[in-house]
Amino acid sequence: MPDDARFLPQYDSYIETLFAGEDAALREIRERALVAGLPEINVSPSEGRLLELLARAVGARRVLEIGTLGGYSAAWLARALPADGKLVSLEIDAHHAEVARESLRRAGLSALVEVRLGPAAESLARMGADEPFDLVFIDADKDGYEGYLKQVLPLVRPGGLILADNALGAKHVASGAKTGIARYNAAVAGNPGLCSMMIPVFRGEGSVDGLLVSVKTG
Ligand SMILES: C[S@@+](CC[C@H](N)C(=O)[O-])C[C@H]1O[C@@H](n2cnc3c(N)ncnc32)[C@H](O)[C@@H]1O
Numbered sequence: 001m002p003d004d005a006r007f008l009p010q011y012d013s014y015i016e017t018l019f020a021g022e023d024a025a026l027r028e029i030r031e032r033a034l035v036a037g038l039p040e041i042n043v044s045p046s047e048g049r050l051l052e053l054l055a056r057a058v059g060a061r062r063v064l065e066i067g068t069l070g071g072y073s074a075a076w077l078a079r080a081l082p083a084d085g086k087l088v089s090l091e092i093d094a095h096h097a098e099v100a101r102e103s104l105r106r107a108g109l110s111a112l113v114e115v116r117l118g119p120a121a122e123s124l125a126r127m128g129a130d131e132p133f134d135l136v137f138i139d140a141d142k143d144g145y146e147g148y149l150k151q152v153l154p155l156v157r158p159g160g161l162i163l164a165d166n167a168l169g170a171k172h173v174a175s176g177a178k179t180g181i182a183r184y185n186a187a188v189a190g191n192p193g194l195c196s197m198m199i200p201v202f203r204g205e206g207s208v209d210g211l212l213v214s215v216k217t218g
Contacts, residue, residue: 009206012046016202020049025107026075032106033070036099042069043139043165047201047211048076051137051163054213055080058161060134065089066120066148067140067165071100071113077137078104078112087113090120090140120144124151132157139165142172145184153193156216164188168198168210185212193218 022045055077063077068091078087091097097117104113116123120140136152138145172181188196196214203209
């Protein structure tokens with residue numbers, strides 16, 4: 001195996017082939033989204049597997065996702081849940097929500113996943129902390145991330161995870177501009193109630209982004 005950044009695509013496919021091969025149901029969810037005209041901005045299979053792994057590692061029974069799109073990451077996360085588990089996924093776009101619901105139904109995951117339509121900030125404001133989440137995955141409008149962090153902190157159990165996608169996206173952090181992602185990363189890094197680390201992830205064909213992983217310690 002070469003040890004040079006020029007070979008990132010080979011590392012990417014090596015890791016995906018070994019650890020994150022899609023089965024027919026996952027492939028169908030991705031393909032249905034494309035056919036329905038949804039943008040191809042879902043997580044990669046490698047990141048999907050990482051989400052599943054993290055959900056399993058914390059024994060997740062209740063998961064919250066912000067940004068459903070076609071239900072691809074929701075499917076990876078839902079597969080980590082026990083039969084009586086629950087994933088609530090928030091989506092602002094009615095067409096995306098409709099495609100996701102049907103794809104998740106076809107994948108046999110409807111009993112586990114509820115797609116809630118509306119702006120995430122409004123859906124979050126209606127949630128109580130009486131049934132806390134074990135894991136939250138933030139993957140929606142980047143300018144909203146910092147606000148979502150404030151809203152989800154009381155909704156996550158101590159020891160639970162808050163995950164944020166695109167946290168290392170070049171356009172978001174490399175320029176040094178105070179983008180929504182840069183503000184989110186700084187807020188997380190400076191929060192004494194969180195233990196956090198950036199995990200670089202492959203996004204297909206060797207391009208790299210980051211999943212910012214935070215454990216709620218306080
Ligand atoms: C990057 S995609 C999510 C990808 C999905 N997590 C996956 O990997 O399969 C972002 C989604 O967030 C939704 N979104 C954007 N702004 C939102 C908001 N304010 N509230 C809820 N959803 C929003 C978009 O419509 C889009 O479907």
